[in-house]
Amino acid sequence: xxxxxxxxxxxxxxxxxxxxxxxxxxxxxxxxxxxxxxxxxxxxxxxxxxxxxxxxxxxxxxxxxxxxxxxxxxxxxxxxxxxxxxxxxxxxxxxxxxxxxxxxxxxxxxxxxxxxxxxxxxxxxxxxxxxxxxxxxxxxxxxxxxxxxxxxxxxxxxxxxxxxxxxxxxxxxxxxxxxxxxxxxxxxxxxxxxxxxxxxxxxxxxxxxxxxxxxxxxxxxxxxxxxxxxxxxxxxxxxxxxxxxxxxxxxxxxxxxxxx
Numbered sequence: 001x002x003x004x005x006x007x008x009x010x011x012x013x014x015x016x017x018x019x020x021x022x023x024x025x026x027x028x029x030x031x032x033x034x035x036x037x038x039x040x041x042x043x044x045x046x047x048x049x050x051x052x053x054x055x056x057x058x059x060x061x062x063x064x065x066x067x068x069x070x071x072x073x074x075x076x077x078x079x080x081x082x083x084x085x086x087x088x089x090x091x092x093x094x095x096x097x098x099x100x101x102x103x104x105x106x107x108x109x110x111x112x113x114x115x116x117x118x119x120x121x122x123x124x125x126x127x128x129x130x131x132x133x134x135x136x137x138x139x140x141x142x143x144x145x146x147x148x149x150x151x152x153x154x155x156x157x158x159x160x161x162x163x164x165x166x167x168x169x170x171x172x173x174x175x176x177x178x179x180x181x182x183x184x185x186x187x188x189x190x191x192x193x194x195x196x197x198x199x200x201x202x203x204x205x206x207x208x209x210x211x212x213x214x215x216x217x218x219x220x221x222x223x224x225x226x227x228x229x230x231x232x233x234x235x236x237x238x239x240x241x242x243x244x245x246x247x248x249x250x251x252x253x254x255x256x257x258x259x260x
Contacts, residue, residue, distance in 0.1 A: 046197035090253035
């Protein structure tokens with residue numbers, strides 16, 4: 001990996017990146033910090049995303065109604081809730097995705113800049129946008145793409161520390177994952193095994209009550225089961241109407257990290 005300073009304008013860099021992005025066939029997937037840590041620990045992670053709009057029905061064999069009848073769904077004449085796997089945002093089993101995560105620029109910007117990832121801790125660079133360095137009007141930092149990455153170097157808007165996962169460009173991604181399986185189920189139907197795949201951690205030894213499951217750091221309360229811990233994880237980010245008690249339907253995709 002090598003960094004170099006360039007003198008192309010932001011507009012030129014944006015256009016070049018857009019042209020190359022059009023050639024990219026692999027789609028991205030955005031993972032949370034909990035999902036990234038699970039991927040790092042086990043090499044496999046289950047990603048669960050709430051289905052929108054929510055299908056009506058209490059079981060997977062219930063027929064789809066409303067707006068879902070306007071979707072292709074493989075040409076099925078009488079699609080059921082379980083057939084929503086055909087409309088999964090994860091694609092079909094075997095598909096590859098490059099991973100987006102929270103990231104930032106670290107190190108000495110002028111001498112040895114580097115990429116930092118929020119999941120790994122550390123700090124992101126908080127310097128203001130560079131300007132008038134070595135007589136140039138601004139400074140753009142370029143990345144020499146590793147083998148297999150086709151997008152061109154992208155201008156980094158150096159500024160306010162950590163960058164959102166959604167803003168991560170392809171060249172900054174460090175993981176590629178392959179979809180192994182996908183299913184549709186309600187959040188309360190999650191199994192203990194699947195909860196562990198979502199990033200639940202077993203604490204050893206357990207706390208004084210015997211509880212040992214959690215999804216974050218050591219300051220969090222322990223739960224008696226992995227499913228209970230996943231409930232806390234789900235409700236920590238779920239929007240109104242999508243929390244555990246509402247029991248929403250979810251797409252559940254299991255991804256395995258590709259070996260580089």
